Amino acid sequence: MERILIIEDEEKIARFVELELQYEGYEVEKAFNGRDGLELASTRPFDLVLLDILLPQLNGIEVLRRLRRVSEVPVIMLTARDAVVDKVAGLDGGADDYITKPFAIEELLARIRAALRNKSAKAGNRQSAALSAGLLTLDPDTREVQVGKEQIELTKREFDLLHYLLTNKNIVVSRDTILQEIWGYDFSGGTNAVDVYVSYLRSKLEEPYDIKLIHTVRGVGYMIKDEQQ
Ligand code: CA
Numbered sequence: 269m270e271r272i273l274i275i276e277d278e279e280k281i282a283r284f285v286e287l288e289l290q291y292e293g294y295e296v297e298k299a300f301n302g303r304d305g306l307e308l309a310s311t312r313p314f315d316l317v318l319l320d321i322l323l324p325q326l327n328g329i330e331v332l333r334r335l336r337r338v339s340e341v342p343v344i345m346l347t348a349r350d351a352v353v354d355k356v357a358g359l360d361g362g363a364d365d366y367i368t369k370p371f372a373i374e375e376l377l378a379r380i381r382a383a384l385r386n387k388s389a390k391a392g393n394r395q396s397a398a399l400s401a402g403l404l405t406l407d408p409d410t411r412e413v414q415v416g417k418e419q420i421e422l423t424k425r426e427f428d429l430l431h432y433l434l435t436n437k438n439i440v441v442s443r444d445t446i447l448q449e450i451w452g453y454d455f456s457g458g459t460n461a462v463d464v465y466v467s468y469l470r471s472k473l474e475e476p477y478d479i480k481l482i483h484t485v486r487g488v489g490y491m492i493k494d495e496q497q
Contacts, residue, residue, distance in 0.1 A: 270315040270384060271295045275305030275331065276346065277323050281369075285318065288373050289380075302326025310338050316383055318376075319363070320346045329357050336362040342383040346371075378439040386435065399434040401481055401492045404473060406434055415477050422472065425450065429465050430473075433482065433492040442489040466490055 272294045276282040279300060286296045297312075299305035302323040309317050309331075317335070321328035332343055345366040359366065364383050367376055389397040399406045403416045411427060413420045422430065428450050433441065443459035451461060466482055474481055483491050 269293065269295045271297070271313065272380070273305065273309055273312075273314045273317045274298045275302065275309070275317065275323065275328070276320040277301055278320075285373070285376070288377070292377060294380075300324075302328065302331045306331045306334055309335050309341065314341055315387065316380060317341055317343045318346060318380075319343050322348065329361055332361045332363055342387050344376075344379055344383055375445075378436070382436050382439065399431070399437070401434060401437055401494050403477065403479060404434075404481055406431060413473075415473055415479070418477075420472055422469075425465060426468055426472070429462075430469055433490060437492050438494065440485045440488050440491045446489065462490075 270293075272289055274282050274285055274289075274296060276285070276298070277300050282298045282300065286298060289296045297308060297314075299308050303325040305317075305319070305323070306326060308314075319328045319331060323331070326334075328345060332345070335341070335343070342364045343362070345363045347366050347368055364386065365379050367379055397408075399408065404414070406413050406427075408431060413422055413427065413430065429446065432446065432449050443462045446462045447455060447459055450465075451457070455461070466484075470482060473479075481492055483493055485491055
């Protein structure tokens with residue numbers, strides 16, 4: 269059973285997330301301030317840490333900084349709405365991901381699954397595992413993309429987008445999330461850019477081979493799925 273530590277001083281939120289995670293089959297511990305959280309995270313084995321940023325005694329950024337001296341455990345930061353500085357500081361400080369409060373529990377669960385998958389992929393091999401969906405394979409180390417045996421040339425942005433979708437295979441990712449992940453926090457071109465680049469990927473990966481990889485989930489975003497149609 270995978271073990272998750274929640275470091276969050278708002279006890280109601282912590283309790284709510286705990287119940288949801290337990291329902292999903294995770295084993296959960298909670299800490300309500302930074303100092304206790306750091307102590308637990310540094311001394312006990314966890315598969316993942318959910319770390320709030322605004323915490324009493326020791327803030328989340330500082331907890332992360334100290335934790336990274338002793339542990340590579342995946343960390344997902346919980347940040348206040350639009351606190352861009354926090355996100356950047358968290359990711360610079362070695363966080364694996366962040367989620368903005370208030371968040372939908374489904375999105376948090378999806379990110380937890382993705383972070384745990386990344387962790388086991390890293391553990392299995394010092395090099396990144398190749399990612400695949402149906403006939404499509406992507407090698408994060410060589411940056412080679414293939415459909416069947418055909419090599420596909422992608423621009424950097426196309427590659428990054430495809431890599432992100434594959435990392436989140438079978439998870440619907442919203443346009444906003446993709447935009448933040450691939451274009452960055454300060455991009456002001458709107459979510460249209462995502463649609464445009466998805467269409468570039470489709471024209472290179474799907475249309476020539478008559479396969480369906482990137483699915484549009486109406487009103488939500490995109491998802492890469494394994495099975496072909
Ligand atoms: Ca807080």
